[in-house]
Amino acid sequence: MVESLFAQPPVSAAPVRAGDTVLVLAPMGEAVSLGAFAGAGRAALVVRVRETFGVDLPEQPRAVPSADGQVVFVWCGPTQWLALAAGDAVEGGLMARLRAACGDLCALTSQSDSRTTLRLFGPQAREVAGRLVPVDLHDAVFGPGHVALTLAGHIPVILRQVARNPVTYEFLVFRSFAESLFHDLHVAMNGALS
Numbered sequence: 001m002v003e004s005l006f007a008q009p010p011v012s013a014a015p016v017r018a019g020d021t022v023l024v025l026a027p028m029g030e031a032v033s034l035g036a037f038a039g040a041g042r043a044a045l046v047v048r049v050r051e052t053f054g055v056d057l058p059e060q061p062r063a064v065p066s067a068d069g070q071v072v073f074v075w076c077g078p079t080q081w082l083a084l085a086a087g088d089a090v091e092g093g094l095m096a097r098l099r100a101a102c103g104d105l106c107a108l109t110s111q112s113d114s115r116t117t118l119r120l121f122g123p124q125a126r127e128v129a130g131r132l133v134p135v136d137l138h139d140a141v142f143g144p145g146h147v148a149l150t151l152a153g154h155i156p157v158i159l160r161q162v163a164r165n166p167v168t169y170e171f172l173v174f175r176s177f178a179e180s181l182f183h184d185l186h187v188a189m190n191g192a193l194s
Helices: 041-053 094-102 125-130 175-192
Strands: 016-018 021-025 029-036 063-065 071-077 080-086 106-110 115-121 147-152 155-164 167-174
Touching: 016 175, 021 175, 029 041, 029 094, 041 071, 041 094, 071 147, 071 155, 080 094, 094 106, 115 125, 115 175, 125 167, 125 175, 147 175, 155 175, 167 175
Parallel strands: none
Antiparallel strands: 016 021, 021 115, 029 080, 029 106, 063 071, 071 080, 115 167, 147 155, 155 167
């Protein structure tokens, strides 16, 4: 008899705390990268996503939710985006919906099994994140919806601020680096309180 294989979380699912600041593995969801085809593909893709999801794809480092709030589109470059959906939020699946809406205008690649999201939140979250990323996280220049493609220490991440109160960041990281990033963030959390 063949045993079923179940995906194992890349890090402990239990949150870690330092004071009121918390680091946790975000629930697994669906992630799909969109890469617009050359030529008129980008302009047509923007129109098609607007018609289907009720949102304009960001043209700068930002994350924008769809009109129904089920999908977040994250800017990853001039013609690249990452679409994120929590769990089974999108009926029929995010990839199927994107393929039907705009599969003829862009390359679609599932990133669900290769990406992990770590969520850091609490009163010291900005200071903790600032210990690892070379980005100005001051509230005046980096707020909710902002995105940075950067490094956290030596690890490539997509950093996005999700909320202002409490300050909440999500680090989208390749699954193979998640444990190392979790460790680095935990160490930074402990240092932020000393």
